[in-house]
Amino acid sequence: xxxxxxxxxxxxxxxxxxxxxxxxxxxxxxxxxxxxxxxxxxxxxxxxxxxxxxxxxxxxxxxxxxxxxxxxxxxxxxxxxxxxxxxxxxxxxxxxxxxxxxxxxxxx
Numbered sequence: 291x292x293x294x295x296x297x298x299x300x301x302x303x304x305x306x307x308x309x310x311x312x313x314x315x316x317x318x319x320x321x322x323x324x325x326x327x328x329x330x331x332x333x334x335x336x337x338x339x340x341x342x343x344x345x346x347x348x349x350x351x352x353x354x355x356x357x358x359x360x361x362x363x364x365x366x367x368x369x370x371x372x373x374x375x376x377x378x379x380x381x382x383x384x385x386x387x388x389x390x391x392x393x394x395x396x397x398x
Contacts, residue, residue: 294325298322300390333348334346334348372385
């Protein structure tokens with residue numbers, strides 16, 4: 291079973307910025323933390339990315355989620371879900387890195 295991402299998980303952009311994991315989900319809670327959904331957009335803070343000009347990652351937009359687990363028809367995010375880190379112009383700058391997840395699914 292692939293772990294589900296929750297607000298207690300840790301997700302970063304490929305340059306070291308930290309995602310603020312917030313969700314509108316109040317129905318599915320795992321070990322006290324709400325599960326994240328594919329429709330959630332997470333702000334990123336602290337990205338230092340400067341290829342030519344300062345262009346930090348600002349949000350994560352998720353492009354894949356669970357195929358068999360959802361909340362009100364919206365796929366939950368899993369440890370292997372793919373999220374694109376976007377700058378202010380909505381240009382992709384790499385994929386999100388899942389650093390930590392809840393290991394035990396309880397309460398679903």
